[in-house]
Amino acid sequence: MPHFPGMDDDRPDTQTRRPTLSQVARAAGVSEITASRALRRDGPVARDTRERVERAAIALNYVPNRLAGTLAGAASRQVGVILPSLSNIVFADVLNGLEDRLEGDGYHPILGISNYDPLREERLLRDLMSWRPAGLVIAPARKTDVTRGLLAAADLPVVEIMDVDAESADMAVGISHRGAGRAMAHYLAGRGYRRFAYLGHGIETDFRATQRLNGFRDGLREVGLTLGDVLCLPGPSTVPLGREGLARLLAEAKTPPEAVFFSNDDMAVGGAFHCQAAGIAVPEDLALAGFNGLSIGQALPKPLTTIASQREHIGFIAATHLLDRLAGGSPPRVTNVDFRLIPGATA
Amino acid sequence: MPHFPGMDDDRPDTQTRRPTLSQVARAAGVSEITASRALRRDGPVARDTRERVERAAIALNYVPNRLAGTLAGAASRQVGVILPSLSNIVFADVLNGLEDRLEGDGYHPILGISNYDPLREERLLRDLMSWRPAGLVIAPARKTDVTRGLLAAADLPVVEIMDVDAESADMAVGISHRGAGRAMAHYLAGRGYRRFAYLGHGIETDFRATQRLNGFRDGLREVGLTLGDVLCLPGPSTVPLGREGLARLLAEAKTPPEAVFFSNDDMAVGGAFHCQAAGIAVPEDLALAGFNGLSIGQALPKPLTTIASQREHIGFIAATHLLDRLAGGSPPRVTNVDFRLIPGATA
């Protein structure tokens, strides 16, 4: 029997294709829009009708098509999220807080990682926007004019997270990294230290770490002190990098420091390991201070002196404000999340 | 001048609303479909025409609407990703590998975190499917029948990641956790240890850790040895939990162990800290072994004996196979990623 295209009755899709709202409606004996209202619990639908529709949906294993729904005018429940990195637990924590809050309201993050690359960030921004998300959460790498333009023209709620030092187009949730650096300077000065060094990681990419360094310098200056050696090693921050870095810093230092401020806890823990291996007494011979308040630092035999940065909370608050705004509210434009200095025992 | 609804020429949307393909087409003096083809570089379009369309798109700051595109039949470039947790760096690493590979092909993950909750996992599965993603990557918490059914009926490529011990509906990429446990048992036995203990975290939720424990038991049995005390503390694995846990394990142990196998490196590092604080010589008095090969463990004064689990690589391979399949290829159903035992100095 020859096969005439267009004449086939055996449409292969009929079974394979996912059930549509129209099929659910037919099965329930109502119109499409009634089925729609019933399933969304929107508008007036007789209790009996609703139950019939719900049963039909379950029987057919119906999963709504939100692409169609959103295109037709329903609010999107996707949120674009752009982070500079995931190799550091810091951003994983933020994402965790974000996701948790978003999911509570049925929203889901579409993720993009910029690797601290402004051009990649631009491309990500366009890509994510093409999905017409309800809003955007972004931890900017370093904003280019294009990025700024895209954000300004985005015409949707945008939360910039992590720091509140830079100006933002819409909302901002984070801490003052400059302030954190200053706080640590004042604390260490108050403990009686006078000769300081700084050990950091790929500073060219992580401008928030740079802000902490600047704040640290400013803080020292405010109490009449100065920062000595500054060593910044290329690449992302890791424990091994901190360990090797401190060895090198001490070897090269013009004047031996009494206290070292690290770009973050990963680096500082590495520093602690170096001291242990090299027989340097902490904090008697050398004081160490980090940033972030990671649990690893607090589990050290001597808990690390550091600053807790409430990363999950930042994500949570960012999501909360975004959802608030989507619901018609007016959340604050800038939310300065408190940081907390943890005295520890290494300084 | 009175205002007649329907007669207004001042459609407020005209400026606010994002430009559409039709506007780009009009600006370029071509039909919608030609503009579509030009921008997607699909089908025959005169070079000159294409350039005109591209200029119009840039001038209007056009960002395509993929909701519409996908609904109309273009392949989706979203991939649903479900992970059990993000508070552990392990899954952040996997996600990092995934995202990196996906983004290379213009795909983006929509994220869901199940918190090791099978019901939440089910809900996530439905939610993400409602966005009609091109594929799914999932690190199952513990598969329920519903989950199994949803995955089987999903009718789209699914990669189950992290372990290859359980059977999977479609593709699987991971390591054999049972095998990893066995390998560690054989290694420790070969080093001459005879009395073993295990220290784990919330085992009821993390079935992969359980598989490592089972494999460890089996491995010991294979060489005529047995596992002594097993202590599993509730909650996620952290360094502090490992530290406190080891103290408790040693205090409660019926016979003091010569070697302790931890559920992972976080816990093991905590154990190392306890030993240091308690003056226990490692590995002379007590040998320690972990799992994952985290950099923190390798930066310890005595590098941790552990097993490297290639997490980023798992994510990368999972994405690669998914993309391969979407491109019409036939990637392997099961990919057993090698793990590697790192001898370290703690055992």
Add this chain to the structure above:
DNA sequence: TTGAAAGCGCTAACAG
């Protein structure tokens, strides 16, 4: 190489 027509699956607006 270009275009016209049709429709993806859903929801808003307006009627009944």
Add this chain to the structure above:
DNA sequence: CTGTTAGCGCTTTCAA
């Protein structure tokens, strides 16, 4: 309370 009509912005046929 329910239904009809008309799109959303794009891509897939099919035709020129």
